[in-house]
Amino acid sequence: MTFQSGAKRDFQVVGKRLVRPDGIDKVTGKALYGADFSAPGMLFGRVLRSPHPHARIVSIDVSAAESLEGVKAIVTGWDLAEPEDEAIRDIRDNCLARDKVLYDGHAVAAVAATSKSIAKEAIRLIKVEYEILPHVTDVDVAFRPDAPAVQEGRSDETVPEESSPNITRRFEFGHGNLEDCFAKADKIVERSFKTAATHQGYIEPHACLASLGSDGRGELWCCTQGQYLVRTVCSEILGLEASQLRVTASEIGGGFGGKTTVFIEPVALALSGKAGRPVKLVMSREEVFRASGPTCSSSIDVKIGMTKDGRITAGEAVLRYSGGAFPCETVQFGSQAAFAAYDLDAVKTHGFNVMTNRPKEVAYRAPGAPMAVYAVESVVDELCQEFDLDPLEVRLKNAARKGTLSAYGPTFNEIGLMATLEAAKAHPHYSAPLGPNQGRGLSCGFWFNFGGNTCVSLNINSDGTVGVVEGNPDIGGSRASISMMAAEELGVPYEKVRTVIADTNTLGYNDTTDGSRVTFAVGLATIEAARDAIKEMCGRVAKLWGIDEEAVIWENGCAKPASSNAGDFEPMSLADIAAIADNTGGPIAGHYEVNADGAGVSFGVHLCDVEVDRETGSTQILRYTVFQDAGKAVHPDYVEGQMQGGAVQGIGWALNEEYIYGEDGKLQNAGFLDYRVPVASDLPQIDTVILEIPNPGHPYGVRGVGETSIVPPLAAISNAVCRATGVRMTELPLSPARLQKALQEA
Amino acid sequence: MKMIPVSTRINGDEREFLCAPDETLLDVLRDRLGLTGSKEGCGTGDCGACSVMLNGRLVCSCLVLAAESEGAEVETIEGMAEGQVLHPLQRVFIEKAALQCGICTPGILVAAKALLEKNPDPSETEIRYWLAGNLCRCTGYDKIIRAVQEAAAEIRRLQP
Amino acid sequence: MKYVRPDSYEAASALLGEETGIARILSGGTDVLVQMRSEVVEPSLIIDLKHLDGMREIVTEDGGFRIGAAVSGAQLAEHEALCAAWPGVVEAAGLIGSSQIQSRASLAGNLCNGSPAADSVPAMVAAGAVARVFGAEGFRDVPVAEIPAGPGKTNLKKGEFLISIYLPARPERAGDAYLRFIPRTEMDIAVCSAGINLVTGEDGTCTEARVALGAVAPTVILVEDAASALIGSKLDDGALKGLAAAVEAACRPIGDKRGTVEFRTKTAGVLARRAAEIAYQRAGAKR
Known part of the structure; x- marks a missing residue:
């Protein structure tokens, strides 16, 4: 049996905006969340x-x-x-x-x-x-050799002698000769940036x-x-x-x-x-803020060289992240992602994890990448301003593409950065006029995407319906997209498939729902499990017809003779085969277990218009457009939803969200009143443009889409504020007090 | 703590319960009456996930003492659909993917319904400000706002 | 904790007077319940007064408005005559919290919570509002400006509580406005704020003005120098600059998680100027 692959395939179900199966439960209050269970x-x-x-x-x-x-x-x-x-x-x-x-x-x-x-x-x-x-909550203070030790003896062999006891690990990535390549630049800009720790801010404690x-x-x-x-x-x-x-x-x-x-x-x-x-x-909301994981706070130095025609000659960054009171490896992702959007002859990043007396870091959407990319994209923007170059043209000129040796090691396969940049350039947003005190910023974004350990069971029920059993919680519509891929592969209507999330004793091990892995990896496993079931069904039919298994093919939800040579038989539908399964060998099921690789990286470009109130330092987002490569958008509504949701979390990070510690080392804003996530009235519509550059690692070309969208907003907004005001901000959030002060000093 | 007997009408049904004086309406709905559709995201009136109608007004049930609801009419998300027929807002939210994780959805639906009953043709800005007390961390609000607009248009068409 | 619904003002006052622990009046509950939940305040007695006569009513009185202590922000916004006469006060009250909070939060509760950042208080102080207080000795009328004593504290005596707030009748060519600064567009506590109430003559000259500021001192403050900067002017640039300077000079804020001293001071001046322009426009006078 061979199966059609790639996003060019003529999809029947995938790509449609279908109704999610858990919708009614979630709009009627029936769905049971963590705090909704009780026991005698x-x-x-x-x-x-x-x-x-x-x-x-x-x-x-x-x-x-x-x-x-x-x-x-x-x-x-x-x-x-x-x-x-x-x-x-x-x-x-x-x-x-x-x-x-x-x-x-x-x-x-x-x-x-x-x-x-x-x-x-x-x-x-x-x-x-x-x-x-004695305590320490600031990453730069904790980095000093004389800082109070949060924990003793946690530094590994990568950490140089005589360093702060709080440095637990050092990472290094890159290639090329920095010195030679910086020498080719017409201008080198070096800047230091700082970003506050932010919290994922899920509404359910x-x-x-x-x-x-x-x-x-x-x-x-x-x-x-x-x-x-x-x-x-x-x-x-x-x-x-x-x-x-x-x-x-x-x-x-x-x-x-x-x-x-x-x-x-x-x-x-x-x-x-x-x-x-x-x-x-x-947990109470206060406990969520004080004791569940925020993201890292960071302090980053970036150095980039550019020729006057906009070619980046070399880039270097030192990243100091604090993952709280325990060793944390998130700075590794930041060090890898910082320059991922660029095709560079020479690049180097050095990452340090630094312990502070803050809660233990936990992943937050593209963990480590937003702050690193913010720092790099800010400096690239400054160089564009320096040479009066179009920032989109400069990105196009330097963009990573197929065959680029990435800044973090691998050579890129098919990637969508050029396509997203071209789409942004062609979009009316990029050329729309701006008013006084308004500015337009842009930034690229990147996430690796994960695959990982995955099991799926797919059961053909005797009434011709299909049950999919998978092991990853549905955090934003994945039951729908998994059911769609099963329906697509089997050739049955979407409504005939029901996907359930297994408990740990019902299905083999599955990695966590993270790294934008589910639609890719669980989708892949579901398609393969469906193919396993199809093989079994074709085998049963071959026996019934008394012909070779190879002479039976699966098309539009039916087993058919491969050609007229195979014999003249009426096609048998999945339902026909299921109905007589008792007599052809018993229940029919497919399953697939894999440690999936080939997730396929994802790039995005965001355009953002802001208006700054120069007297108060307040920034308003006027217009926002997200361009992102989804490989193949299985359910476009939920792909757009990921792009919009990530963008808005990034907007919050850029403008108002931050962990505020007092001199006493206590968290000052452990609640939604003073930890300010964006509210509906803060925002314009978030427009989206989905690009589909198929991922060769997935049967339908799917790439994860969840993470990339939180990466660009930090720099896109900061760059827009700079173009609106002439002031380059190097600390996030760009809170009104900070911006007002900078504008007064400018 | 001495328990207080309370009689209310919830989603049209008479309900009587005993509560402690410091229990909130949200506590009683969730823990005593099994109505877990109203969610607790903060307990301090900042997120709107516990939104219900109390005597025709939109409130955070976490900021109402259960004892205060004596003699009151309470409407929760569980009473929004009529039997099997979803309210247009509920249906359009599903059709237009206005929810991802769904935890904020009950509160947003209750709040949006309250808005449309007061103002059947709200502007985008009016919807955004009315819903500012309902935090959603998944969607960026875009599809929520569009769904409310679409449901409002549909309701206007049905009730000329 | 006890929850009591007394059947008269006298009974409520007696309960308050006798209570040895912490007693709280429930008018809208949007501050009391937050404090209980955060375990900042753990009252031993909650007195619910919303059902008593007049507590949830707005009545006209001598051309002005008597607003019951449990009247919600939403009720204020629905009262057309009040909105026309005191748009600044109604808008200020409307800024407290979300739509949900608006169904419950009251002017009296906002005032008695004692926060220097309370949104409705600068507007009420600028308006010259008067609170009616009930206590062991019966009623007394107290200017709203005299109620706050400091963060979380009021000048009410033991056994006393608010039953209404009175907004006086408006002369011709009067306007008020309130602006606050918050980092978002909604759902925040004012970082600083300004309430302006003014009256102009026929030629557009400002004849009376009151300028009140929030979140720049331990209580809401009335700034006479700022008012003086407006009186006699047609709110020309010089007068507005004088207003902002007087406002900045009067600010003595704390620096905290919500704003620095510098930010609060500078921004209070900006808001006062902008609010003055709105109030002036509402008074029917153009620059």
């Missing part, structure tokens, strides 16, 4: 958190809390097991501190009680004696319901981007066998990377184990 006899958990950014725990006295009526269990970090893996030990210590608290909001103990109000009272009765230690028996069997319902990851981490932290802990992912109320680890799940399991009753644990 359920207790309510609550976590005690450190008020100090850095302190040694001298003692914890739980006796008064324990004797409060209604309190059924209390746990501390010492109730958790000893995982072998260092990264999982870090997660454990983040869930419940042991020797030291490492940031304001770090969990210290937890209780389970018969009501929320008793749990609240019990928390206050726990007496913790702290020995306060972390929530779970845990039940753990004395026999070591557990059930966990939680909102997560990866139930298998939750199982792996929790079973190690609790000392359980993975098979005995069944994790079921609820509907998920946003994640953006932030739900790719655990915070409360092991705590709830430990409480349940002690109490012998189910325990529900839900």
Whole structure:
């Protein structure tokens, strides 16, 4: 059997704007999210958190809390097991501190009680004696060799001697001779940038319901981007066998990377184990901000050389990211992504992870890339201004394309950067007139896209319908796109397919929903599982017809003779074959297991018009257009949705979102009132242009689309503000106070 | 804490419950009455995910004490569809992909319905300002605004 | 915690007077419940007064408006005569929170919460609004400007609470306006703000003015020098510059997560100037 490949294929289902299967549940309030589950006899958990950014725990006295009526269990970090893996030990210590608290909001103990109000009272009765230690929350301060050590002995062999104890790892990427190539430049610009830590800001706080028996069997319902990851981490932290802990992912109320680890799940399991009753644990919004993962704060130096006709001769960057109080590798992605959009003879990036007394970083949409690309795209823009060159022409001149040796190592295959740049250039937005105090900015963006471990089972039901079982939570419409790909491949109507998300005991291991991997990797596995089922169906039909398997082909949802030579048989539909499966060998199913590669990188270009109120420093977004390569847009509505959602998160990052720490090391804005995500009235329409440059690594040409869109807004907006005001801002967010000050000084 | 008996009408049905004096309407809807369609995103009136109608006015149910709802009419997302027939807003939200994760959707639908009952033909700006108290982190609001506009047009056509 | 719905002002005052713990009046609840949820304030007594006579009504009185203490922002915006007479006050109240908050938040609650950044307060102070207070000794009328005592504090005595706010009758050629600065377009606390109320003569000369500022001092402040800069002028550039300078001189803000001292000071001047121009236009006078 051979299967038609590539995006040029004449699609019947893929590419249509179909209704999502979970739509009705989600518009009627029936869909069950993390906090919507309950169980008989359920207790309510609550976590005690450190008020100090850095302190040694001298003692914890739980006796008064324990004797409060209604309190059924209390746990501390010492109730958790000893995982072998260092990264999982870090997660454990983040869930419940042991020797030291490492940031304001770090969990210290937890209780389970018969009501929320008793749990609240019990928390206050726990007496913790702290020995306060010096703290550091700023990445540049923490980078200094004399900075207070957040943790000792966490630097690996890549870190030079005599460095700050907070530097845990150093990365280096690049190629070519920097010195020679910088010498060819007519102008070299060097700038330093700083970006604040931002939070994913999902509307649903972390929530779970845990039940753990004395026999070591557990059930966990939680909102997560990866139930298998939750199982792996929790079973190690609790000392359980993975098979005995069944994790079921609820509907998920946003994640953006932030739900790719655990915070409360092991705590709830430990409480349940002690109490012998189910325990529900839900974070408050304040806890989400103080203790779940924000992204890295960063400090970046960029140096770029350009000839006067706009050719970039060389680029170099030093990136210092703080991933909070634990080792973190996100700066690696930033160091790789910084110059990914350019075809350069010489490029080098040096990345350092620096620990600070802040919450443990968790992935946030294209983790590490937005701030790196912001710094690079700001300097490229400054060079364009210097030589009075069109910024889009300069990008076109230097754009990475097929065959480019990328700044981070691999040589690019088919990529869509040139196409997105050309589309932006041709778009009416690029030539629209601007008024006073208005400016237009642009930036490229990039994300690697992930593949990874994936299992799919596809069942042909006896009534001719199809059940797809996959293992990745549906965070934004993936049930629809997976069902569409199954329907496309099988040749059955979309409505005949139902896709469900498996729990950890129902399907083999799946990597987490991250890195824009699901539509690519689960889609690929679904198509292959469908092909497996088709093979089986063709085999059954061949037997019925008494001809060779190779003489039967699958077309438009039917098994047919390959040619008239094969014999004269009436085609049999999937439903026909399914109906008699009992008599032809039993149930029919297809499955596919893969560690998928070939995800295919994704590029985007954003155009942004702003108007600046020069007196107040306030920036208004007037017009915004996103151009992005989707490979093949399986469900264009949800592709556009990813492009728009990412762009708006980036707009928030650029303008207002930031973790604000006081001198006391405490987070000052742990709520949606002062952590300012964009609201509807802040924004114009976000226009989208989908490009389709097929990814050779996917049967339909699909690339992930979720991450790239958060990368360009930071520089696009900053560049637009610069062109509106003449002031180059080098710190994000571009808050009114900062911009007003810069405008006054200019 | 002494429990307070409360009688209300929720989505047209009489409901009686006991609540603690510090419990919010949202707590009672979710924990005592099983109406988990109203979501808690912040508990402080900043996100709008718990939006319900209280005596014909749009409120955050996290900022209403359950005891205050004595004698009140409460409408939640669970009462928006009539049996199997979705409200036009609900249907258009699905058709126009105005939701991704869906956690903000119940609150936004309740708020948008309140707007259209007050102003059947709102401008884009009016919709954006009316919904400013309903945070959505997935969509960038674009498809939400367009869906509200389209549903409004449809409702106007049906009710000339 | 107790929740009580007394059946008279007297009963409410008695309860408030007797309470030894923290008591809170529920008019709209949009601050009280946030404080409870954040565990900033844990009241032992909540007194719900919304159902009492007059608490949810707007009535005209001597050409002005008596606004019950539990009248919501949405109700204010629906009252045409009030919107025509005091657009600045109504807009200021309308800026408090979201559509959801507007269904509940009240002028009285905004005032008694004691925040120097309360949106409606500078507008009310500029308007010369008067609060009617009920206590053990019955009613007393207090200018709104005299209610705030500092962040989170009021000058109300034990057992006292607001039952209404009075906005006086408007003369001819009067206009008011309120502007605040927030980083977003909605859903923020004012970083600084300005309320302006003025009256002009037939020739467009400003004859009376009141300028009040929010979030630039421990309480909302009335700035007489700023008013003086406008009075006698036709809001020419010189007068507006004088206004901004007087405003900046009066600012003594804190620097915090919402804004620096410099930003609040400078921006308060900008807002006062812009608000003055709107108020002047509303007064029917053109520059």
